[in-house]
Amino acid sequence: MPKLPPCAALLVLLVWPDLVFAAEPPFPGPIEATVVRVVDGDTIKVDAHIWPGQTLRVSVRLRGVDAPEIKGKCLDERAAARRALAALEGLLAAGPVQLADIAGDKYYGRVIADLVTADGLRASSYLIGAGLARPYRGNHRAAWCAVP
Numbered sequence: 680m681p682k683l684p685p686c687a688a689l690l691v692l693l694v695w696p697d698l699v700f701a702a703e704p705p706f707p708g709p710i711e712a713t714v715v716r717v718v719d720g721d722t723i724k725v726d727a728h729i730w731p732g733q734t735l736r737v738s739v740r741l742r743g744v745d746a747p748e749i750k751g752k753c754l755d756e757r758a759a760a761r762r763a764l765a766a767l768e769g770l771l772a773a774g775p776v777q778l779a780d781i782a783g784d785k786y787y788g789r790v791i792a793d794l795v796t797a798d799g800l801r802a803s804s805y806l807i808g809a810g811l812a813r814p815y816r817g818n819h820r821a822a823w824c825a826v827p
């Protein structure tokens with residue numbers, strides 16, 4: 680039996696996680712969660728209440744939205760990122776949230792999910808409607824800084 684060349688074996692190891700996550704359909708939820716911290720305008724850390732008496736702390740990337748980065752490339756992006764973060768903190772201050780359509784992310788230890796507030800508002804829709812974030816479908820993200 681022929682052996683795989685080392686570079687082919689490395690390629691399999693690098694691609695395998697993407698194939699595994701891509702094959703799994705999202706878990707519909709909802710899962711009740713308590714917000715621990717808002718990381719930025721499109722990522723939060725929650726304690727997800729997965730079973731009675733069982734809590735899982737996990738980072739959640741909001742599905743379908745791209746917010747400016749806190750460590751962005753220009754002053755305007757960083758200022759916009761702080762506004763998005765503050766708005767998301769205010770939105771989530773009302774109490775527990777629900778996660779829905781939960782799926783693995785390409786980054787380990789993080790999931791992608793729809794986030795619904797205690798008032799029934801979808802966080803991604805709120806951020807996009809307020810002009811604090813853009814729709815994102817997994818394609819290339821547009822720059823937040825003006826190109827000279």
